[in-house]
Amino acid sequence: MIPGTRLYKIYEKLPAPLQSLLVSTYGSVLRRRRYGAEHRRFLDGLKESYSWPLDQIREWQWQKLQGVVRHAYANVPYYRETWGKLDFHPEDLKTMADFEKLPVTEKQALRDDPWKFVVDRYREDRSAVFTGHTSGTTGKPLMMIKDKNTYQRTWAFQERQRWYWGLDRDRPRVSLHNRPVVPVEKKTPPFWQYNGADKQWMFSNVHLEEANLKHYLDKMVEIDPEEVLGFASALDVLAEYAIRTGYDKLRPKVIVTFAEQVYDFQRDHLSQAFGCPVADQYGSAEVVVWAGQCPSGTYHVNHEIGYFETLVDDQPVRGQVGEVVGTGFINEVQVLVRYRIGDLATLSTGAGDCACGWQTDHLESLSGRMDDVLYAPDGRPVGRLDPIARGLPGVRECQIVQDDRAHLTVNLVAQDEPLDEAIRVVTERLHSFFGSEMRIDCSWVEEIPRTAAGKFRYQLNTWKKKAPASGDSGAANSSRGEETLS
Numbered sequence: 323m324i325p326g327t328r329l330y331k332i333y334e335k336l337p338a339p340l341q342s343l344l345v346s347t348y349g350s351v352l353r354r355r356r357y358g359a360e361h362r363r364f365l366d367g368l369k370e371s372y373s374w375p376l377d378q379i380r381e382w383q384w385q386k387l388q389g390v391v392r393h394a395y396a397n398v399p400y401y402r403e404t405w406g407k408l409d410f411h412p413e414d415l416k417t418m419a420d421f422e423k424l425p426v427t428e429k430q431a432l433r434d435d436p437w438k439f440v441v442d443r444y445r446e447d448r449s450a451v452f453t454g455h456t457s458g459t460t461g462k463p464l465m466m467i468k469d470k471n472t473y474q475r476t477w478a479f480q481e482r483q484r485w486y487w488g489l490d491r492d493r494p495r496v497s498l499h500n501r502p503v504v505p506v507e508k509k510t511p512p513f514w515q516y517n518g519a520d521k522q523w524m525f526s527n528v529h530l531e532e533a534n535l536k537h538y539l540d541k542m543v544e545i546d547p548e549e550v551l552g553f554a555s556a557l558d559v560l561a562e563y564a565i566r567t568g569y570d571k572l573r574p575k576v577i578v579t580f581a582e583q584v585y586d587f588q589r590d591h592l593s594q595a596f597g598c599p600v601a602d603q604y605g606s607a608e609v610v611v612w613a614g615q616c617p618s619g620t621y622h623v624n625h626e627i628g629y630f631e632t633l634v635d636d637q638p639v640r641g642q643v644g645e646v647v648g649t650g651f652i653n654e655v656q657v658l659v660r661y662r663i664g665d666l667a668t669l670s671t672g673a674g675d676c677a678c679g680w681q682t683d684h685l686e687s688l689s690g691r692m693d694d695v696l697y698a699p700d701g702r703p704v705g706r707l708d709p710i711a712r713g714l715p716g717v718r719e720c721q722i723v724q725d726d727r728a729h730l731t732v733n734l735v736a737q738d739e740p741l742d743e744a745i746r747v748v749t750e751r752l753h754s755f756f757g758s759e760m761r762i763d764c765s766w767v768e769e770i771p772r773t774a775a776g777k778f779r780y781q782l783n784t785w786k787k788k789a790p791a792s793g794d795s796g797a798a799n800s801s802r803g804e805e806t807l808s
């Protein structure tokens with residue numbers, strides 16, 4: 323349910339028992355949509371292809387890519403037009419090198435005309451498709467167009483992750499992300515709702531104030547879930563509190579994070595507070611890529627959802643940071659070939675060497691959104707900034723904003739009283755990353771606002787977004803994982 327919609331306005335005014343009933347009814351509608359016959363069939367397939375050797379995966383993907391290219395050329399106006407101008411014909415596709423010569427599809431093209439990526443017959447008869455939008459923190463949101471099968475297949479990747487972690491699907495789960503299940507004005511517990519249809523306890527992410535945190539943890543202990551899933555930034559608020567107060571009763575089997583980049587300091591907090599590993603998931607609303615961490619910590623690229631590439635200067639690379647580009651396999655309605663998502667990642671040079679035995683490509687790192695890379699004044703991109711926020715004295719939250727070529731604004735939320743020591747440490751650390759020419763202003767703020775999708779942004783580049791020369795990579799409203807989970 324989305325705040326501001328008519329349904330949510332009705333929901334907000336209902337007495338608690340009716341809210342609960344509505345959540346479960348809505349949950350059962352979603353459950354039917356997600357977990358139907360195609361979901362089960364597809365999930366069975368995923369459990370089988372999980373054990374394929376790498377050469378079988380490569381061969382399968384090559385066949386699949388050829389099929390997608392033929393389908394796109396024959397049925398999708400955008401590709402018919404774009405490739406037609408290049409005089410490219412699917413019969414020209416003889417090797418992977420041919421595929422890698424196809425132009426990259428930019429997010430802006432999808433944003434400008436989402437129906438141009440839709441197969442002719444679904445454009446003519448729209449009754450079998452439904453549309454969804456990303457939140458669009460800036461600019462126009464992206465419109466995703468899918469049919470029931472796409473939707474059901476999408477949810478199978480999450481289910482396979484549960485399966486290979488050995489989680490019991492019948493045990494209740496706890497989730498903490500951007501579901502506004504409790505009106506924001508509410509001052510006393512419960513700050514959660516139960517979706518009986520999916521055995522899911524949904525906790526509010528807008529009531530995470532100090533005074534409420536013990537209620538959250540006590541309730542989660544009472545539920546005793548194997549799986550706690552949510553945004554790393556929201557779960558980190560609980561983790562930090564648990565560590566600080568010595569609360570050690572919440573012991574799930576795994577913490578599942580998605581939709582935001584997980585920083586090492588958050589991962590350390592979460593493991594320490596809840597005594598279990600973190601399984602992060604990486605996906606995109608366009609359902610062209612999906613990767614999830616196994617119990618050995620490896621990000622396995624799920625080859626069945628699409629073909630995953632990382633590019634530098636539009637050339638495929640491995641073993642170094644590149645722009646994520648995906649060719650989707652599961653959406654036969656809205657087709658995306660070599661689609662630039664707007665995120666940065668490092669694809670492994672080797673593959674298939676994980677201790678868990680699953681042979682796939684994997685991600686050596688996820689480096690966030692292209693738009694939010696920060697630059698030193700000499701133009702050098704600065705990599706992951708995790709160490710800046712690690713163990714800052716008296717700091718609950720920290721956000722680094724580059725608002726000019728040689729200027730950073732750091733927003734800090736104090737744990738109790740603002741400490742000068744924190745400003746000294748953060749400035750020193752930032753200078754070691756950016757050089758002494760970088761001017762740094764730290765300020766204490768009451769809170770750091772979340773995006774429209776409820777995501778926390780640890781680093782943010784508003785300077786590059788202002789500069790027209792950077793072009794519109796379209797990642798300003800990165801859609802990471804927004805639709806891959808709830």
Ligand SMILES: [Zn+2]
Binds near residue numbers: 617618620677680
């Ligand atoms: Zn593994």
